[in-house]
Amino acid sequence: MCSHLIPGAAAQARPSAGARPGHVVAAHPEQGWALLCDGTIVFDDSGELLPDGRVVAPHRVSSAGLAVAA
Numbered sequence: 001m002c003s004h005l006i007p008g009a010a011a012q013a014r015p016s017a018g019a020r021p022g023h024v025v026a027a028h029p030e031q032g033w034a035l036l037c038d039g040t041i042v043f044d045d046s047g048e049l050l051p052d053g054r055v056v057a058p059h060r061v062s063s064a065g066l067a068v069a070a
Contacts, residue, residue, distance in 0.1 A: 020038035032044040039051030048056035 022038035022040060023035050024034045026035040028034065029044075036042060040045050041049040043049075043058070045058045046060070047058040050056065
């Protein structure tokens with residue numbers, strides 16, 4: 001583990017602008033996930049599994065929020 005570990009409840013909402021996110025130490029794009037140096041597993045759908053077992057649901061954007069090219 002490294003010093004990027006996010007303490008307590010702040011981890012559930014993701015780090016603030018001042019916090020340094022962990023870096024990828026193992027990537028498996030063929031399986032859709034990556035392991036960060038702080039022990040967090042990040043999935044391609046933007047969901048996360050934190051080192052303490054908590055789950056962060058995917059952050060999906062509604063189609064209304066997407067730009068449309070003309």
